[in-house]
Amino acid sequence: MNDEEADAQESKSTFMPLIIAVGVAVLLLGIAIYVPFVIVGLIIIAAGLFKLFKDGAAEKYADRKEVAEEKFPLESVSKEKLGVWVFLSSEILIFGSLIIAYVYVRVSSGAWPVASQTHNVLLGMTNTIILLTSSLTMILALYSIRKSNVAGLKICLLSTFALGFAFLGIKLGIEWPALIRSGFTISSGLPASSYYVLTGLHAAHVAVGLVMVGYLMFRTYSGGFTSTKHGAVENVGLYWHFVDIVWMFLFPLFYLI
Amino acid sequence: MYGEFSIKEWLTTTHHKRVGVLYIVTAIFFLILAGSLGMLMRTQLATPNETFLTPGVYEQIVTLHGLLMILWVLSALGFGIANFIVPLQIGAKDLAFPRLNATSFWMYFFSGVLLVGTVFLPGGSANTGWTLYAPLNTLQFSPQSGETLAVLAMALFAVAGTMSAINFITTIVKNRAKGVTWTRLPVFTWSILMTMALAFFAFPPLAVGLLLLTTDRVLGTVFFSSAQGGSILWEELFWFFGHPEVYIVVFPAIGIIAEVFITFAKRPLFAKKIFIIEFAAVTFLSLGVWMHHMFTTGVNYDALQVFSVTTLAISVPFEGLVLGLVLTLRKGNIKLSAPMLYCLAAIFTVTLGGVTGVLQAFPVLDYAFNGTYWIVGHFHYVMAGTTLFALIAGLYYWWPKMTGRKYNEKFAVITFAISFIGFNVLYFPYFFLLDMPRRISTYAASTGWASLNFDATVGAFVFGPAILLTLLNLILSYRKNERCELNPWGAKEMEWTGDYCGSASDPKSMNVSNVTGTNADSLDIPGYSKILER
Amino acid sequence: MPGIKLYIGIWLGLVFATVMEVVVRSLSGETSLILTIILMIASAKAIAISLYYQHLRYEGIRLAALPLAAIVGTIFLAVAAGVTIIMGM
Numbered sequence: 001m002n003d004e005e006a007d008a009q010e011s012k013s014t015f016m017p018l019i020i021a022v023g024v025a026v027l028l029l030g031i032a033i034y035v036p037f038v039i040v041g042l043i044i045i046a047a048g049l050f051k052l053f054k055d056g057a058a059e060k061y062a063d064r065k066e067v068a069e070e071k072f073p074l075e076s077v078s079k080e081k082l083g084v085w086v087f088l089s090s091e092i093l094i095f096g097s098l099i100i101a102y103v104y105v106r107v108s109s110g111a112w113p114v115a116s117q118t119h120n121v122l123l124g125m126t127n128t129i130i131l132l133t134s135s136l137t138m139i140l141a142l143y144s145i146r147k148s149n150v151a152g153l154k155i156c157l158l159s160t161f162a163l164g165f166a167f168l169g170i171k172l173g174i175e176w177p178a179l180i181r182s183g184f185t186i187s188s189g190l191p192a193s194s195y196y197v198l199t200g201l202h203a204a205h206v207a208v209g210l211v212m213v214g215y216l217m218f219r220t221y222s223g224g225f226t227s228t229k230h231g232a233v234e235n236v237g238l239y240w241h242f243v244d245i246v247w248m249f250l251f252p253l254f255y256l257i
Numbered sequence: 258m259y260g261e262f263s264i265k266e267w268l269t270t271t272h273h274k275r276v277g278v279l280y281i282v283t284a285i286f287f288l289i290l291a292g293s294l295g296m297l298m299r300t301q302l303a304t305p306n307e308t309f310l311t312p313g314v315y316e317q318i319v320t321l322h323g324l325l326m327i328l329w330v331l332s333a334l335g336f337g338i339a340n341f342i343v344p345l346q347i348g349a350k351d352l353a354f355p356r357l358n359a360t361s362f363w364m365y366f367f368s369g370v371l372l373v374g375t376v377f378l379p380g381g382s383a384n385t386g387w388t389l390y391a392p393l394n395t396l397q398f399s400p401q402s403g404e405t406l407a408v409l410a411m412a413l414f415a416v417a418g419t420m421s422a423i424n425f426i427t428t429i430v431k432n433r434a435k436g437v438t439w440t441r442l443p444v445f446t447w448s449i450l451m452t453m454a455l456a457f458f459a460f461p462p463l464a465v466g467l468l469l470l471t472t473d474r475v476l477g478t479v480f481f482s483s484a485q486g487g488s489i490l491w492e493e494l495f496w497f498f499g500h501p502e503v504y505i506v507v508f509p510a511i512g513i514i515a516e517v518f519i520t521f522a523k524r525p526l527f528a529k530k531i532f533i534i535e536f537a538a539v540t541f542l543s544l545g546v547w548m549h550h551m552f553t554t555g556v557n558y559d560a561l562q563v564f565s566v567t568t569l570a571i572s573v574p575f576e577g578l579v580l581g582l583v584l585t586l587r588k589g590n591i592k593l594s595a596p597m598l599y600c601l602a603a604i605f606t607v608t609l610g611g612v613t614g615v616l617q618a619f620p621v622l623d624y625a626f627n628g629t630y631w632i633v634g635h636f637h638y639v640m641a642g643t644t645l646f647a648l649i650a651g652l653y654y655w656w657p658k659m660t661g662r663k664y665n666e667k668f669a670v671i672t673f674a675i676s677f678i679g680f681n682v683l684y685f686p687y688f689f690l691l692d693m694p695r696r697i698s699t700y701a702a703s704t705g706w707a708s709l710n711f712d713a714t715v716g717a718f719v720f721g722p723a724i725l726l727t728l729l730n731l732i733l734s735y736r737k738n739e740r741c742e743l744n745p746w747g748a749k750e751m752e753w754t755g756d757y758c759g760s761a762s763d764p765k766s767m768n769v770s771n772v773t774g775t776n777a778d779s780l781d782i783p784g785y786s787k788i789l790e791r
Numbered sequence: 792m793p794g795i796k797l798y799i800g801i802w803l804g805l806v807f808a809t810v811m812e813v814v815v816r817s818l819s820g821e822t823s824l825i826l827t828i829i830l831m832i833a834s835a836k837a838i839a840i841s842l843y844y845q846h847l848r849y850e851g852i853r854l855a856a857l858p859l860a861a862i863v864g865t866i867f868l869a870v871a872a873g874v875t876i877i878m879g880m
Contacts, residue, residue: 017271025413029371031405031471033402077850079427083423086422093461096864108876133802139798241840245837
């Protein structure tokens with residue numbers, strides 16, 4: 001093996017896995033014993049991810065030559081897409097287990113507050129439609145870049161971001177404060193426990209999705225996507241649609257039933 | 258040769274061979290730590306009314322010993338060996354996502370640091386047993402922040418494990434070299450695929466349980482402190498993870514035993530296709546037996562019957578696996594090397610452990626067994642016995658591959674004999690302590706348990722040092738700086754014979770083929786299909 | 792790959808279904824029937840998104856096997872956990 005190849009391989013060496021792990025550890029330490037560490041941990045993680053994305057963006061521009069490989073039964077699926085699908089499947093188990101826990105405690109409880117009296121159903125419905133629309137703009141983003149329509153890609157990504165942001169804004173800025181004001185706080189019992197944990201985890205997933213859409217916008221503006229090279233748009237889209245699918249179930253489970 | 262790498266290279270590497278070494282070294286440190294905790298427990302239990310350890314301290318030790326051993330030692334050793342060997346077995350340059358792999362390792366590393374760090378917090382560490390049952394795990398009964406941090410450390414481990422599962426599954430599906438079809442996939446890689454498939458199913462529910470426990474302890478939710486959620490909700494989530502977890506621990510061991518038997522009996526794996534089907538059956542069924550950990554909780558009888566049947570059912574393909582392994586030796590030219598001896602011992606312990614497990618499949622018997630040393634004996638036979646023995650065999654077997662050095666064979670055989678004797682003297686008495694509850698820190702002389710406990714402690718003081726001697730043997734292989742031959746066992750598997758590893762036993766080399774200039778994830782290896790045809 | 796018309800058509804269907812869920816909820820009738828209908832509508836929405844937005848309809852059953860396996864696993868846990876409470880202790 002010559003030195004160039006060794007360098008090419010070695011360029012995958014990076015401090016970021018270590019840094020990100022340290023950030024997560026500090027974050028967890030903060031949760032357990034000292035809340036300010038949570039902020040420190042988040043900053044470290046953000047910095048690590050930022051550097052990782054920057055390096056990743058540079059790498060992905062390189063051309064890749066395919067050599068004959070065994071890929072049955074998933075020949076046509078790229079490894080990144082497969083990785084995303086395996087990840088999303090594990091997320092199905094996460095949200096699935098959470099929903100099971102919610103249904104379990106609810107059925108065990110017998111008496112449960114009426115959903116329409118606790119929550120603003122119309123606002124929830126509107127928010128649901130907002131999130132659905134963001135899924136539409138996300139898939140249209142992929143459609144655009146497939147047709148080499150970079151302007152369309154930009155508009156759609158921006159719209160997705162705006163709609164996702166609106167979803168979070170309504171939830172965290174209007175719905176939750178209203179609930180808290182009416183006494184429906186996280187420690188007020190099982191109904192609140194399940195509502196806040198499930199919709200809160202979902203909201204966190206939306207937030208992470210927004211970060212990734214932001215990354216896509218950054219790469220779009222630096223000219224990174226073409227009609228043949230846009231895997232990240234598709235993969236982030238897969239995640240985004242998944243988050244939408246979870247909400248399809250959370251909305252009726254908490255606002256209607 | 259690992260000394261040739263700088264510290265910076267170790268901290269920044271994403272290459273699978275070095276990440277594998279990092280896992281193995283870290284896991285061995287945790288092994289020594291958790292093993293020492295075990296020695297402390299045995300010291301405490303050797304005589305009745307012992308005051309060497311207070312109950313409060315004992316409870317923390319038993320919790321940490323369990324958590325560390327199951328997750329941070331046994332699973333991690335398996336993952337580490339898998340990291341090193343699997344890409345070599347499938348002809349890949351690396352795992353599918355190398356930086357994700359490194360992130361998994363460092364998350365595992367720091368999760369262990371956090372867990373051990375809980376000991377230094379006021380109020381001490383977690384003391385609820387590794388199973389963290391509710392409502393004992395709630396703030397009301399375990400107010401110490403060490404418990405919260407231990408829960409979070411476990412959650413971090415679960416996240417790291419899920420990331421590894423995604424990585425390995427994608428790698429084995431997508432990064433195989435030409436010629437490595439599914440039927441030709443080496444059995445160790447198959448075992449890792451099954452392990453990762455189980456990890457993929459098992460870690461998310463654990464993460465969810467830990468998340469809910471954390472919000473209970475930190476934000477005031479009431480999932481586990483309420484009567485409607487409480488202990489059963491916890492046990493459903495925990496054991497849906499917990500049972501597959503024990504298979505996650507033992508599957509790599511089975512893969513290693515198969516590889517060792519193949520090489521040292523110079524025979525192919527007996528009926529490989531059937532073996533893989535049985536493996537898949539055990540994997541699938543292991544997702545459906547978890548309620549056998551809940552037989553005495555008072556859940557309804559029909560559920561008990563279903564899970565009793567599934568638990569008995571899983572023993573059938575599992576026995577098939579053991580039989581397949583043993584039949585691989587048939588008509589073989591058997592060399593009783595150290596790896597072979599450890600694997601034979603592993604077969605012995607899995608038989609004993611498995612038989613006791615079958616008895617536990619009956620709910621009515623479980624009322625007698627539950628929470629007693631019978632159970633402790635059962636799982637130590639399969640974990641400290643089969644799994645640990647097989648992992649040690651794996652380290653011995655692949656040591657020349659991983660380090661280019663050869664340990665001292667005679668010394669290894671002697672330490673094997675000492676380990677095996679010590680192991681059985683330590684754990685066999687547990688099956689006769691049927692009425693002794695587990696996790697108690699001491700007992701009265703009138704119980705009559707003293708003599709068996711004393712015998713067990715004697716065994717511990719043989720087994721523990723023997724493990725240390727085993728590690729010493731491996732470390733001392735570095736004493737001489739000379740490299741051993743590339744393939745001292747004459748093994749035929751891909752990781753030994755593949756032309757493509759450069760100076761094959763040199764982990765500093767990347768995996769490159771003689772075909773240069775490829776940028777793909779796997780390698781077009783000339784003649785590989787010939788290697789695989791046997 | 793689908794065209795813009797299909798994507799927008801699916802979106803319209805999703806919006807309509809969401810409104811229908813709220814309408815169905817406000818109907819009077821057998822509660823468990825209403826709940827079942829609502830959850831079926833929700834499932835249909837989820838399936839539509841996964842088939843057409845995540846392109847599972849075009850990728851083939853092999854890729855769909857992964858999320859399906861996860862769903863089956865979740866359902867199994869749900870059934871087992873459900874049995875323990877619904878049928879009583």
